[in-house]
Amino acid sequence: MNRYISSLRSGNFFSNAITCICSVLALIIIFTAAGCKSVKMSDADQQLDRGEYADAAKSYRKIYNKLTKREERPLRGEVAYKMATCYRKLNQAARASAAYQNAIRYEYPDSMSFYYLGRSLQAEGKYNAAAQAYRTFLEWQPDNLLAKEGLKGAMQAERNKNKKSRYVVKNAKLFNSRRADFAPMYLDKNFDQLYFTTTNEKVTGTNKSEITGMKKSDIWYSKKNERGEWQRPEPAGGELNSEMDEGIVGFSPDGQTMYLTMARRSPTASTSVEIYTSRRSDATWSAPVKFDIINDTISALGHPSVSPDGAYLYFASDMPGGFGGKDIWRINLNERAGSLENLGPQINTPGDEMFPYVRNDSTLYFSSDGHPGFGGLDLFKASLNSTRERWSIENMGIPLNSAGDDFGITFGPGESGFFSSNRGDGRGYDHIFSFELPELKIGISGWVVDKDDEPVPNAIIRIVGDDGSNQKEVARDDGSFRFKLERGVKYVMMAGAPGYLNVKQEFESDIEEADAEYGVDFILAAINKPQVVENIFYDFDKATLRPESKAALDEMAQMLRDNPNVTLEMGSHTDRHGSDAYNNALSDRRAKSVVDYLVAAGINADRLTWKGYGESRPKTVTKRINKEYPQFEEGTILNEEFIMGLEEESDRDAADQINRRTEFQVTSITYDIF
Numbered sequence: 001m002n003r004y005i006s007s008l009r010s011g012n013f014f015s016n017a018i019t020c021i022c023s024v025l026a027l028i029i030i031f032t033a034a035g036c037k038s039v040k041m042s043d044a045d046q047q048l049d050r051g052e053y054a055d056a057a058k059s060y061r062k063i064y065n066k067l068t069k070r071e072e073r074p075l076r077g078e079v080a081y082k083m084a085t086c087y088r089k090l091n092q093a094a095r096a097s098a099a100y101q102n103a104i105r106y107e108y109p110d111s112m113s114f115y116y117l118g119r120s121l122q123a124e125g126k127y128n129a130a131a132q133a134y135r136t137f138l139e140w141q142p143d144n145l146l147a148k149e150g151l152k153g154a155m156q157a158e159r160n161k162n163k164k165s166r167y168v169v170k171n172a173k174l175f176n177s178r179r180a181d182f183a184p185m186y187l188d189k190n191f192d193q194l195y196f197t198t199t200n201e202k203v204t205g206t207n208k209s210e211i212t213g214m215k216k217s218d219i220w221y222s223k224k225n226e227r228g229e230w231q232r233p234e235p236a237g238g239e240l241n242s243e244m245d246e247g248i249v250g251f252s253p254d255g256q257t258m259y260l261t262m263a264r265r266s267p268t269a270s271t272s273v274e275i276y277t278s279r280r281s282d283a284t285w286s287a288p289v290k291f292d293i294i295n296d297t298i299s300a301l302g303h304p305s306v307s308p309d310g311a312y313l314y315f316a317s318d319m320p321g322g323f324g325g326k327d328i329w330r331i332n333l334n335e336r337a338g339s340l341e342n343l344g345p346q347i348n349t350p351g352d353e354m355f356p357y358v359r360n361d362s363t364l365y366f367s368s369d370g371h372p373g374f375g376g377l378d379l380f381k382a383s384l385n386s387t388r389e390r391w392s393i394e395n396m397g398i399p400l401n402s403a404g405d406d407f408g409i410t411f412g413p414g415e416s417g418f419f420s421s422n423r424g425d426g427r428g429y430d431h432i433f434s435f436e437l438p439e440l441k442i443g444i445s446g447w448v449v450d451k452d453d454e455p456v457p458n459a460i461i462r463i464v465g466d467d468g469s470n471q472k473e474v475a476r477d478d479g480s481f482r483f484k485l486e487r488g489v490k491y492v493m494m495a496g497a498p499g500y501l502n503v504k505q506e507f508e509s510d511i512e513e514a515d516a517e518y519g520v521d522f523i524l525a526a527i528n529k530p531q532v533v534e535n536i537f538y539d540f541d542k543a544t545l546r547p548e549s550k551a552a553l554d555e556m557a558q559m560l561r562d563n564p565n566v567t568l569e570m571g572s573h574t575d576r577h578g579s580d581a582y583n584n585a586l587s588d589r590r591a592k593s594v595v596d597y598l599v600a601a602g603i604n605a606d607r608l609t610w611k612g613y614g615e616s617r618p619k620t621v622t623k624r625i626n627k628e629y630p631q632f633e634e635g636t637i638l639n640e641e642f643i644m645g646l647e648e649e650s651d652r653d654a655a656d657q658i659n660r661r662t663e664f665q666v667t668s669i670t671y672d673i674f
Helices: 002-006 016-020 041-049 053-066 070-089 093-105 112-123 127-140 145-160 547-562 580-600 623-628 640-644 649-659
Strands: 013-015 168-171 181-186 193-198 218-223 245-251 257-263 273-281 301-306 312-317 327-332 353-360 363-368 378-384 391-395 406-411 416-421 431-436 442-450 460-465 470-474 480-484 490-496 503-508 516-519 522-524 567-573 608-614 661-668
Touching: 041 053, 041 070, 053 070, 070 093, 070 112, 093 112, 112 127, 112 145, 127 145, 181 245, 181 416, 193 245, 193 416, 257 301, 301 353, 312 353, 327 353, 353 406, 363 406, 378 406, 442 490, 460 480, 470 480, 490 522, 503 522, 503 547, 547 580, 567 580, 580 608, 580 661, 640 649
Parallel strands: 181 406, 181 431, 218 245, 245 301, 273 301, 442 516, 442 522, 567 608
Antiparallel strands: 168 431, 181 193, 193 218, 245 257, 257 273, 301 312, 312 327, 353 363, 363 378, 378 391, 406 416, 416 431, 442 480, 460 470, 460 490, 490 503, 567 661
């Protein structure tokens, strides 16, 4: 049943996923099979009129191959055009393109050849060639909306064909056969049973469809075992499947009522595709019963989908009152009379809109060849705005969409589920694919250490975002930590521990939809021992702060703001050169220069004292200093006696450099800011 049920597109809602979810629903008629024993134009035309595209294509091919005379060129063009129509309905894009090109070559007098050539080339992914075909067609019909949208779609597809979303798409091989399998749908919110339409060789009927050349479709399903693994599909139980086409299902929220598309045969009238219902009893389904929506035996109705609250049935139809082709409609299941409504021109176009899937009261997914896309049917997401007056339409992009037909989506847990597509299948057969949007891995990690690069025990890190998030974590034994983040959020982080001053940092995560890992380290200053302030520089033999000291001093001022209960003494130290009196005076002036800078930066003067120590307090080598200067053993006091005993002048200079420093010492942690 391919999309003959699958498709309001080929004029047969079911018609084999392969028969073209993109075809014209206008021809949904299935007469008794007519053979093509005598290859006559009249026979082929009748097959085409009845929508028997597979049989008609074979007949036209035989006729085409016999037309070899020059005077038969016009007839050859006509046959090529009709043969192309059959291939287009069967979703065989490459064959359709070749046949339309032959129709044009033999000057078939119908400008639609160029439009349909554009459609077929676009379905092959030949976007530049498709755009040229649309442009040629628009020279004849410059106001044709479908051609304009086709051209727009082909140009956008060429620009965006290498841009992929983060969705991961895989062939769901367990559910697929050698024929067409399509339109998957979860039974209920347990997400442990998946129903779909299939034309595999084990379906109920024995006769092949004149439309698709395949067996007529049945409804099959798969369920998960106790380990959560999908089991091999089997036919839906009960009286559901028959020798007719059944498929494209939707379910009531409780999973007890199935809405399905069926094509009925009649020896005296055209067979219309209609919506039926079936009731579930344990694991079996009752015989389908027609669900009356309109009194119309010509219009086709199919692709049913029930809203999550069970209030509305959404479906596709070519009934009068639409915007062209197949449109998406809905009806209130509780008050059917007078509730039928078309979803309007924001959703529906002069092309085909089909396979609706209602995810919530403001989000609708559907497939369309009328909105600009990558070729054939594309999957679209429609979001209703806050005033519920306007839909925002979004193409789902590659890899959910392709140059082929992509349709029949269903969502499971989170951003995962299944859909169907005929991508990569030269026969036009549809197959079921899984999709998943992996969770973005955005985080920030780092270490909390002290000034000597040792992990700070029991360090606590807090992170607050302007999105209202608030997280807290205790650093691991090695000082490491990590938080999950969201995109485009401004964060403030604070790290602290008993016996240490707090440190705050701010940053903003990127808005790009990609994995990201940020890094930040916190270096905490202990309150019980002097702490060197790195990168403070003075003019030679003076107390004047050099400009390159500003960053370190500003960081110092921020630390005091982050720890408003703390008072400090700033201490300056010199090397061994010069007299004690000179070094004491110079270091005192330098320490005062730092205090003056901090006061000018807004720190209360009564929180700060200063003292110059000259060379009286030589530095003791710490673990961090040892890493940078391995020639000095940890614990060594860099006094004048030790320095003078060093053989290398470079080592003596390094020791003097270490001793020349500015430090702070916490003097109180009880400062009253009020």
